[in-house]
Amino acid sequence: MFIKRFFKGGANVPHHKNTANCETVKMGVPEKVVIPMLQHIGAPCEPCVKKGDTVKVGQIIGDSDKFISAPIHSSVSGTVVDVAPMLQSGGFYVPAVEIKTDGKQEIYEGIKPPEYSNSKEFIEAIRRSGLVGLGGAGFPAHVKLSLPPNKRVDTLIINGAECEPYITSDYREIIENSWNVISGINIIMEILNINNVIIGIEDNKPEAIEVMERIDKSSDKISVVKLKSRYPQGAEKMLIYAITRRKVPAGGLPADVGVIVMNVNSVSFISEYVKNGMPLIKKRVTVDGPSVKNPGNVEVLIGTPISQVFDFCGGFSVPPKKVLMGGPMMGIAQSSMDLPVVKHTNALLALDEKSAKLPESGACIRCGRCIRACPMNLLPLNLYNNAIRDNIDELKKHHVNDCIECGCCSYVCPAKINLVQSLRLGKAKVKQAAMAKGGK
Ligand code: SF4
Ligand code: SF4
Known part of the structure; x- marks a missing residue:
């Protein structure tokens, strides 16, 4: 089903989807990873390993007893060489676990597919997986899926809008792993008893729409909506309104209007996690910007320093003036190239002098x-x-x-x-x- 719908306001930003045709390339294991204990919206985790401990891939290294939080796992096997506060690009410190890798990538013994027989056990398994919203917001997925008893959700919206310029991480997931996306959707539909799923994709991604349209024929409960490209179409409230005409109240949640929104990468991860039990330890990152020699999509282990991700892409053709984690509209400037890739990193952009320069501000002309x-x-x-x-x-x-x-x-x-x-x-x-x- 193709419908063109819209929301109020926004801006027509240039798309710059230069890496749309760049197949994801796996980056190797770095010599060390630095894994911060806050990679989500909510309470930071407490480290549960100490200097000198050996760890394996998928082992929990940080957790919290707070509901709005998500455990953090080691992305490598190796030895913990430090647990110390680390300055984040937001200007605050959080504890971080530094691990010297041993190159063996030994899998933690406790890794196995989750067992669940009802929604409560499923949501607890999702918590253990460490999944947070992979579209960039980083909201813990188990919180999103835990509906208060007085709320009834009838619609699951799958966010494939990816409206920020440059970023093509969601697009590549649809193209490369479309069956995982559908399988993840089916798991959530069944466990939460939802019978209406709408996949929203902007009309500047015709191949992704075509792939999903072909697959949506397999179920009369899943449909694809072609959305007119307009930033910020992928923002949760805009997407819900554009697709359902329901307005999330100020300070409210999508569940208040009977909706859950999940990113395509998040549902795809759920499909894989249910099969193999491996928690969230890696991320597809779009690497682009005028300074990058070989832009592309890279699968990166969480905790890898961003300098090494750029090195993997051939380094810089011209020295970068500014490095952003995320897109040019909502991305955060990085204070150091030693900062690591985290769960919600979906892009790294290196801007040259011209593109990084902020224009001088003038006086307001009251144009509205x-x-x-x-x-x-x-x-x-x-x-x-x-x-x-x-x-x-x-x-x-x-x-x-x-x-x-x-x-x-x-x-x-x-x-x-x-x-x-x-x-x-x-x-x-x-x-x-x-x-x-x-x-x-
Ligand atoms: S940044 Fe805030 S105030 Fe500005 S347009 Fe977006 S939502 Fe409105
Ligand atoms: S009203 Fe003033 S602040 Fe708003 S867009 Fe116009 S010049 Fe800028």
């Missing part, structure tokens, strides 16, 4: 484009003014926490005002103020 572009119906300029003045109450009153940091407001602003950057700070200030008052 930022308001029209905001898919969350916010007032970006108003929020910006309150963020730079530390007006916490006004930021809360105007729902700064609803900002999904998509960057559309900054992208369309003719005065090139740093709107999204200031809104990020504004959100952090609101959080800081709440913590100072003893909240969360």
Whole structure:
């Protein structure tokens, strides 16, 4: 089934899907990995190994007793050489486990396909797998699948929109592992008793739509929706609205409107995990940007330093001025090339001097484009003014926490005002103020 549907606002960004035809290439085992204890939305894990311990592939090295968290596993076999705080690109420290690899890649003895006979046991198995949303958000999958007793979900949306420029990781999964995607969908449908699955793919990926359309004929419960390409089509709330016309309330969850959204890579992982029991230890990463010599899609062990991923792609044709983890709209600039690939890394972009240069900001001309572009119906300029003045109450009153940091407001602003950057700070200030008052 092909339907063209849409959401409000957004921006027409260039696609730059240069690596769409680059088949995934496996990178080897690095000499060391550094695995941070926070690779998801939620509480960080506590390391459960210490310096000198030997570890194997798939062994748990960090866990948390908090519900919104996900265990972290070793991606290699080797020896723990350090457990120490590591500065993350967000400017905060988290403990990280550094492992010197032995090159043997011995599998941990406890690895076996999960056994489950009901949804509770399945969701617990998904927690043990360490799966978090692989589209870039990093929300723990077991939390997403744990529905409160008063909620009934009738629709599973599979997110294959991949609207950020450059990134082709989801696209390659559909092309290379389409049967895994369908198998993962069937597992979730059965265990959660969902009879309506919609795979949403933007119309700039006709091959992916064709592959999924061919397969969707195998079930009358699965359909494919062709979505008009427009950023940020892949954001959860935009996708739900574009496909179902249901609006997730402010501060609410997709389950509030009877929907679960999962990324194509996440459902594909579930299919593999159910077969072999290997937890999340690797990630497909799109490596691109004007500075990269040989752009491509690379399967990388989690914890591999990003410098080595670029080396694997031939290094740099021109020195990079800025390196982003993620796409150019929502990606985070990396403070060090020693930082590792983590669970939610879907792209590494190396920008040259020209593409990294931020234009100078001018005065606001009150054109209102930022308001029209905001898919969350916010007032970006108003929020910006309150963020730079530390007006916490006004930021809360105007729902700064609803900002999904998509960057559309900054992208369309003719005065090139740093709107999204200031809104990020504004959100952090609101959080800081709440913590100072003893909240969360
Ligand atoms: S205010 Fe936030 S959600 Fe709205 S366009 Fe700007 S970054 Fe996106
Ligand atoms: S888009 Fe830029 S110039 Fe236009 S109203 Fe918003 S902040 Fe002002």
